[in-house]
Amino acid sequence: MSTIRFEEVGHQFGERVVLSDVSADLRESRVGIIGSNGSGKSTLARMINGLVHPTSGRVIVDDLEPARHGAEVRRKVSFLFSDPDAQIVMPTVGEDIAFSLRRLSLEKTAVAARVESALELVGLPGYADHPAHHLSSGQKQLLAMASILVTEPSILVCDEPTTLLDMRNTRRLAELLSGLSQQIILVTHDLDLIVGYERVLVIADGRLVADGHGAESVAYYRKLMS
C-alpha cells in the first residue's frame, strides 16, 4: 500500500477556515472519511491528487507532494466524483475509456483490448460503441470507474460516488469497490459502506475529531450527530 500523509494540514477559502490542523498517516487499504455537510471532507480528499492545495501544512503521497508534483501524483491517484455526467468527456463509452490511454501511444488493437477488459471488470461488457449519453446514471458511474481503472492507478479516491445512485446501483458499485486491489479512500454519507473499513476518519468543522476502526468511528459519529 501507498502512504498518504497529512501533516498539520489546513485550508482557507479567503478568510474562511475550512480545514485546520489535520494530521494522519494513511497506509490501510480501505480508508473512509465521514462528517456532516460542509465539514471539509471533499476539500481534504481533493488534496490527495492536487485538485486543492493546502494553505498550511503539507500532504505527501509516497514521498511526492501533490501541490508540487501534480502530474506525477495523478498518475498514481485516480479520483471518482459524484456526478457521472461531469466525468465522461467522450461521446461513446469506448472512446471515453480510450481517452484515459491517449498518452500511452498504444496500437489500436491494444487500446480496444484494454477498453473491453475494463468494461468487463465493471460489468458493462460489449458497451464500447454505445453512446455515453444513453446510459443510466448507475451505468455512467460504472463507465467513469472503467475509465479510471484502465490506467491502473494504485490509489482511488472516491468522493460520494453513490450519492446519485439508487439502492441497486449503490450495491453494484460497492461490490465493485470491495473487489478492487487498489488502496481506496472513500468519502461518503452512506455509513453502511465504510462501517467494515480498517480505518475511518471523522471530520467536524474542519477538524479531525475521531480516527479509528470503522465500527468505532461510526459509533462516535452517530453520537456526535444525536
Add this chain to the structure above:
Amino acid sequence: MIGVYRAGNSLLHRTPAGAKLLALLVFTTLLLIFRSPTTMGVGLIVVVLAYALAAYTPVVMLQQIWPMKWIVILLFPFQWWIAGWEAAVVVVGTLVLAVAAAGLVSLTTRTTDLLAVIEWAIQPLRYVRVDPERVALLLTLTIRVVPVINDLVHDVRDARRARGMERSVRAYVTPVVIRTVGYAERLGDALVARGVDD
C-alpha cells in the same frame, strides 16, 4: 444530432476518416460550383447511394436532415418568391444535401477518428501557438456536452412548470445559468483529475 456514431461493418464504416472527410469536402464544393437543379438531382442520387453503401435506408437519411425542417419550410418559399423556383431548389438542395452527407460521415465514423484527422489537418496552427490537441479536445467536449445541457434545460423547464411559474423568464434563465456553471466546474475538475493538463 452530431456525433452519433452507429457501430457497423459496412464499406463506409471501414473507409478511413480522412478519405470520408475529403470526399465530403469535394462533394460540397462541387455542389457550390455547379449550381443547378440538375446538379441537385445528381447530388441526391449520390447521397442516397452513399447511404446505401453504409447499409442505411433513406429513412436514416431523413432523420439526419429532419432537425432542419423549419429552415427548409421557411427558406424554400422565400427563395422561390424572390429568385424563382430554380434558385430555391439550388439553395435549399445544397443545404440539405450537405447536411445529409455530413450526417452520413458522422454516422459511420468514430468521433475520435474524425478528431484525429482534424487534429492532423490543423497542425500548421502550431506556428501561431495554437495547440491542435486542445482544439480537438474542445470539439469533442462540445459534442459530449450538448445532450447534457439539453437534459439540464428540460429539467429546469419541468421544475418551473411544477412550481407554476411557466411565464417567468427569471425562473428559467437563472437556474439554467447556475447549473451550467456548476456543471462546467465539475467537468473541469474531472478533466484535471484525468490528467488533461499533465
